[in-house]
Amino acid sequence: MGGRTVVVGGGIGGLAAAIGLRRIGWEVTVVERARVLADVGAGISLQANGIRALDVLGVGEAVRAAARPQYTGGTRAPGGGWLARMDGAVLERELGTPIVGIPRAVLHRLLREALPPECLVTGVEVLSVDCSDPGRVRVPVEERLLDADLVVAADGVSSRLRGQLFPGHPGPVYSGSTVLRAITEHPVPLRTDFELTWGKGAEFGHIAFTDGRAEWHAVLNSPPGTRYSDALAAMRRRFGGWHDPIPALLDATRPDAVLHHDIHELATPLPTFTAGRIALLGDAAHAMTPNLGQGACQALEDAATLAAALATEPTVESALTRYDAARRPRSQSVARAARQAGRMGQQLTHPLAVALRNTGLRLAPSGVTVRAILRHANWAPPSLR
Template structure:
């Protein structure tokens, strides 16, 4: 019997994880990526315990692929440097079975792509449409030729053309009111052992040690959508240069980067949940399905969960279970994933509103409340996220 064929639109973390999971269940997989080549610059991504367990379920060892260094502590600080809350990663590992790890996104996507057969990922191949009128989808691409498929996975990102095509009545994206800058710097001499996010008034600055010894930096500010400074490096210095150490020293490293190495993106999430995460033989995952604010560090983690659960529910690729089992499996995927991912989306939006508070009195009350919360209760509040990954059945 010929193998079932899957076409995946998008070679981000969710799309590549889905490709690996389906390949290991015997599917023939093609990944179509709009970009002309793999990313070589970019930012970092945090892999929380739930994502690491999902990857382990399909035989992917993220630490082996990208390095296993983890920070000693994680927490939230004020702009003057005082810790509002802090937890040791050893405590997190004891509670959740594994410590979170942060990795360079380009290195991680390269490791995922390398786990696939040569030729699986086709760069410079944008999916323009999916014709499913005859039951078996035909994927149209700019590069051609058309690709018949038993399954199409829409992992085509936050601005997903396939989401807009199949859910035209959906309200789309919601600007959450903040822009974000991201970059990676080398700073081994600074001896930074903590993963931290610092809260000011309407601004935040994050420092994350990466598995390869570099540091992922991100910053946010409440500004109108489309605001773009002439020089992002100078903008970061103006906004955060007087904050606590080691932020000024890290900004010295940022000043030495090429302008293109500092990324800026306005932050959006999905304005409302999709009515379902599938249509016929098409399944949506990651940002295409449930774009969320980055405040919980769960966007990529939920995409990984999506991909692993989707492949688990689908029949094997040898065709032995009959053609009709694919649509039923996608309905089960919606049932398994829609409520969890929407709950995370809503929670991430609420946490972002706390971090973006600009009024001095409201910010002081927020900081006092966070500081008064015992660490054990703060960790317990993450249980549903970090222990929430389950394979159905």
């Protein structure tokens, strides 16, 4: 089965879906509202499930070559003591690939390079689609209508198309946390590939990259919409007394490099990821908190699964039924687990609760951390044939 599809949204999930659909012979147009098609986020960790999805899509090797494996690190307290260590070598033996860290902009570029430039349309926002004909979907793009056999709604947490398809759904809600992040301007000496540090209502973490630079992020309990006149200075005040290398990471950052976003999620699960000939994908379908590092990985799983369903099912309708059955239970389960991880991790503020959590982590056998990661990362991708 082949056909014509319009992918609404040129982020990681949308580009991955476009790559997968082209691999199975579909004609694809990606429509992105931004004029410059580039992900300006900071850094990202990809676990084995995300890497396996990229392998199915044919871009796994390119991503591995640009990424830094995460073999060392774990979770610490603000004074520097270890709460739990991560053994990346064990994870690699179990899963066949390590967790890797990569700048989001690099990952986005590699996905773009896997697509011909002519299939990318930028600077156009799709506000709605015409679903009146059950056999096709019409998508307004600039001053023309594109006829599509399938539309992939990958337009993010604030998806316009999700709002059209599910007008009674409450949509995204504020998680209670806000995140500031940046990539350092120059290399920083680091002893680990990846770390998280948990304090009271706050988390600071870093991801090391191949060129010696690093991404850092700070997650804070905060009222929505809180902003700082000098975000970097605010982070120095909040985290300057925490263990090394946190002060060094902040010192290596330009003030104008700090990004600040409130974290929203779909706390109310969608009843389905499909409607007619439209499939929701990534944050549009299951926006989750970042506490498990699974948001992008789940979007990549969506892309591989959708392509496999369309490659092997006889009709678009049966393929979307299969896609929904495969993706909705798993991604919504991961979203619930991410929310719970945030409540038990970064969002805890009561001193007794924090102390009990830290003691439990210190006393837990080393295999607990490995099993926690395997629970979500050990996913087998479907074949596109």
